[in-house]
Amino acid sequence: MERMQVLKDNLSVIEKVVPRGSEIIYLDYPLHLNVGDLLILKGAEQFFKENDYKVITRHSDHTSMNFVEKTDSIPEHVVIVLHGGGNFGDLYPAHQRLREAVVKKYRNNQVVILPQTVHFKDKANLLKSGAIFKQHPNLTIFCRDTNSEAILKEHFCDNVFLCPDMAQSLWNVFPQQKSGDIKQKAMWMIRRDIEKTDLSALGAEADPNNFVDWHDICTDADRRFMKFMHLFEKLNRKIPGNLFPTNTMWYQYTDKLVDRVNQRFMSHDSVITSRMHGHILCCLLKMNTQLIDNSYGKNSGYYESWTKGVPGCELVKL
Structure with a gap:
């Protein structure tokens, strides 16, 4: 299996x-x-x-x-x-x-x-x-x-x-990459937050100018929609009756957002990432991925427990 x-x-x-x-x-x-x-x-x-x-x-x-x-x-x-x-x-x-x-x-x-x-x-x-x-x-x-x-x-x-x-x-719910989807070389998806990793051991190959994170993949339109949802939730707390169906609106919007992210991932021949879910998404899309650990070992722990053995997956040792 x-x-x-x-x-x-x-x-x-x-x-x-x-x-x-x-x-x-x-x-x-x-x-x-x-x-x-x-x-x-x-x-x-x-x-x-x-x-x-x-x-x-x-x-x-x-x-x-x-x-x-x-x-x-x-x-x-x-x-x-x-x-x-x-x-x-x-x-x-x-x-x-x-x-x-x-x-x-x-x-x-x-x-x-x-x-x-x-x-x-x-x-x-x-x-x-x-x-x-x-x-x-x-x-x-x-x-x-x-x-x-x-x-x-x-x-x-x-x-x-x-x-x-x-x-x-989500296995077998998402699409899976086909050779015709690939239009670009590897994508570097690297954390910039409190869980970021020191990548200096990788040398010049790891160029920060080429890094993207979830923030870069999401658009200003996504951020505006999210702020509207936050506003609607505040109003729902103040006005009885749950005036704005924020759950439904957010779920529908993020279905489209995730579809868009899937397409972006599949346009690359592989993804090198320090995001656990960048790695898991590649597994779901049947893409090649190299996983770099986060600051405290979360990614390597998950890889060793679960995704080790998934075809096309590799853990990068720093």
């Missing part, structure tokens, strides 16, 4: 915790233009659809905390599902505060955190957060690598399971 199909099948570990047909609330989905997070979102929704989950309500990273603060109780049979990714820890504190608020408030509900990578810079932050999570009686955390698994089992909860990234559920 093809390795990518095996990875998609491995997501079934979630179904053992959240049975087919469950009613769920989905929190912290990305209303921003990190396309990697959007791929996780699209993959999660594909998984929900394939497992007949009934999503009662969805709330973005801009509205989830407001939902938690204003919602005192949720029917006990409803599972609270939190978005996956690489923001479990103290690098992105707003997301961690939301998760802590959920496990503090909804002790009568099953809480599930979709596959995450864990990283804390400060041990004190890890211990403080872990003490909060330990108090929840029905919490499950999925994680994307063995290092995260060890941290979570020691400090956060007993129900921890290794699982591929949710974007893997």
Whole structure:
């Protein structure tokens, strides 16, 4: 069986915790233009659809905390599902505060955190957060690598399971590259944010003038649309009745955005990237990719756990 199909099948570990047909609330989905997070979102929704989950309500990273603060109780049979990714820890504190608020408030509900990578810079932050999570009686955390698994089992909860990234559920949903698609040489897709990597070991070959990141691939029109969505969500919080259907508008817009990104990727003969989801997207599109680690080992951890053995994939050692 093809390795990518095996990875998609491995997501079934979630179904053992959240049975087919469950009613769920989905929190912290990305209303921003990190396309990697959007791929996780699209993959999660594909998984929900394939497992007949009934999503009662969805709330973005801009509205989830407001939902938690204003919602005192949720029917006990409803599972609270939190978005996956690489923001479990103290690098992105707003997301961690939301998760802590959920496990503090909804002790009568099953809480599930979709596959995450864990990283804390400060041990004190890890211990403080872990003490909060330990108090929840029905919490499950999925994680994307063995290092995260060890941290979570020691400090956060007993129900921890290794699982591929949710974007893997998009296998055979996206198009796959054909020779006629290729019009350009390799694309260098390199992080510029707090997880960026020192690439000096690669020498002149790694020319920053040729680097792109998600920000460069997204357009000013994308950024304007996102700002309108942020404004509409603010208005929805102030005006009763959910006047603007931001979930629907954002989902439809980002479907087109992801299609556009897919076409751009497939126009290159390969992608050299320090973005985990640049790498995963290449795997989904059946493209050649070289993966460079991020600042703290997230990418290499994922490669060793899951995508090693996918045809055309290589981990670059710096």
